[in-house]
Amino acid sequence: MSIAIMKKSGPFAHGFNTVQKTMFTVLLALMPATLFNLYLFGWPAILLFTITVGACVAVEAACLLLAGKPVVATLADCSAILTGWLLAMSLPPWAPWWIGVLAAIFAIALTKHAFGGLGQNVFNPAMVGRTVMLISFPVAMTVWVAPHPLFSAGAPGLTEAFAITFGGNMPDTVSAASALGYIKTELSRGIPVAQSMAQVPDLMDMTLGYRAGSMGETSAILILAGGLFLMAKRIISWHIPVSMMGSLFLIAALFHAIDPARFTSGTFHLMSGATFLGAFFIATDYVTSPVSKTGQLIFGIGVGLLTWSIRNFAGYPEGMAFAVLLMNSLTPIIDQYTRPRAFGRTRKGEPLPLEEKP
């Protein structure tokens, strides 16, 4: 019997992990938080979510077509869906449809495919999409609504939802400030943190997600559950989430201890904004974070410190996205300086000296 001639060397065995499986597991981990938030913000959120994910997939298909790459096979890796999903979770849930579409174009066409497609981008596509929208359309991107759970009294029906998403008819009465935004505004009016803190939802509500914010910002507990699931599945390791949240908590707690009137507490920083989503799902993006564990620790600490700095000293109330993008730009350098030590060599690459038996 003839045998096929293998054109490449071994190994003649392979693990069962694939890119598609990895992406799919991440989507699965996002599912509980997403479903809860879609319920919380009702039909307008469902429409925006569908549009954003759909737009990302459509833009990805168009880019692949233009580049002459296989369309169906590449779309099957689910990476565009994941980008769209994370993007939708970072937008105000009642934002108009064109925010989702424009953000998708920036995320997929300009951030991902202009650099060569999957694996080649320097910056996190979803975060670029969100940030460009925030800078370009600050008003539309900062209209937060209090939760209007599906089928509850006062929640928009499907028809009203179409008017909100496609007609731009945002009801005047529903807007609310996110906790971080509220504290910042009050601080700028000279009202100390201790006083304004009394007005924000209590910690329990923040943890459960019953508050204003983007979909990814609410419900820390479900995001955490998803993140732990990813760790259990070994899709992500603890390094980025722990170093990021740890550094954010420590620096916030330190400054809160020094000047409680000016700085909010470490716990508040952990529970508010997109801290959990960022730590488990955004900063851990494979493509734009360092490959070595040491590099990931440095990266996480950087994101944590920058997030805190931007939240406290910059013009925007939330700094997660900016912090991740800034650290993304450092990833190649971090990678270069945190390569593991090779077997039998010193950190500098010289052969180890022959030591005497210990």
Place this chain on the structure above:
Amino acid sequence: MKLFPIRGGIHPEYRKDMTSEKAIVAMPMPAALYIPLQQHIGAPAEVLVAEGDLVRKGQMIARNQGAVSASQHAPTSGRITSVAEVAAPHPSGLPQKTIIIEPDGKDEWADLPEPIADPFAADPHTIHDRVAQSGIVGMGGAAFPSAVKLNLGAQKKLETLLLNGAECEPYLTCDDRVMREYPDEVIDGARIMAHALGTAKVVIGIEQNKPQAIEIMTRAAAAFPEIKVVAVPVQYPMGSERHLVQAITGRETPARKLTADLGIVVHNVATARAVHHAVRFGRPLVARVVTVSGGAIREPSNVMTPIGTKVSDLVEFCGGFSARPESVVNGGPMMGQPLPSLDVPVVKGTSGILAMTAEEINNSPTSACIRCGACVTICPCGLSPVDMAAFIRKDNLDVAAKLGVMDCFSCGSCSWVCPSHIPLVHYFNYAKGVLRELESERRKSERIKTLAEVRTIRIEKAAEAKRAALAAKSKPAADAAPPGGETKATTEEKVNA
């Protein structure tokens, strides 16, 4: 015994249960045996026989030549039909000089060297010479001439002989079976080797997925206080010499050094058994246990196979193929080599013949790297496969070399773990080949340059002497040719040649 962690590694599907409970069976003598002159690392052996010669089992038919080489012996009695070029068991399938024997069916032993009566009283040289004479090579797969390695005691101060019974490659069970069926022979061989090396201690490292072998070997070693059997964790590539040394002693072999520089010499368990046969009975290495396995083999088995048996004969002995194999591999699935055809012989380093189905290999088209970093996390050598591959893809081999591609021993863990199915090891093998070639080019041109310079100096000196002689003879020697011109031309010619 306290063990030490090794970096990275993977846990592939071992599938050893296909053959681990199959006792070693001897294979009937095939119609013809094909003995390549080079079955080992080093120089090929020199032919001692000619067409038509009658040989007997164990008779030397090719002699080792050079410092690193191994002799070949007739695996049975019979007639030399020819010495011809036959396809080698190498992915290239290129032919190499091979002695072809037609067995006469009598399997008559030649006059073998006398057994060494008390090897522990014998001079280490006697044992070393006997091992060299018996054509023994490392049977774990690398096939490095064992006598050369046994001689390390003369050059370095050694403490431990580490017997490698890790057998970390999936599928393979030949070492497992040898340890379970011939524990006393392995232990005796190990003691003889330790005596030859001058090491006081013997440690036998066996992966924990071979509990019977661990138990049997521990019992067999109980009588000898200097021998310790150690169960090491199941973690591929635990059987790599340097990693096994690290796991057992905690010491890391420096780059470009040998484990012997740490006082530890590593030999395979099957090699120890071969040494036992050579020393106690004068029998050379003429057969070995081969694991024939894989999803496409009808009856997976551990077969005592005469060296030189064609792979096709061996597969047929194991019932042939039950399915179309996607590829046939010489060795284990992780580090083994694909066979170009079944018309190649089993050699001394053949630990396994695996006929694997597409499902077992689980190959897929390569997709884009998503920088997941799994290859960096699992690389047992601490390299960054993702970076090295990126540079090699752009043919930037200098940077790949700086990142340590030459330190990669192609264990295959990175390719195995890659979710994008990028053939990382294939990249590294390519880079290593090209870099080695460039290095030998560089050495060659440097040598030519040195030769040319020496020649220039020599010619200049000769011209100088001539001029001096002429000047001494007759004073008006002005019309002599300027000496510089000719030598310069010669130099250039030499360099360009």
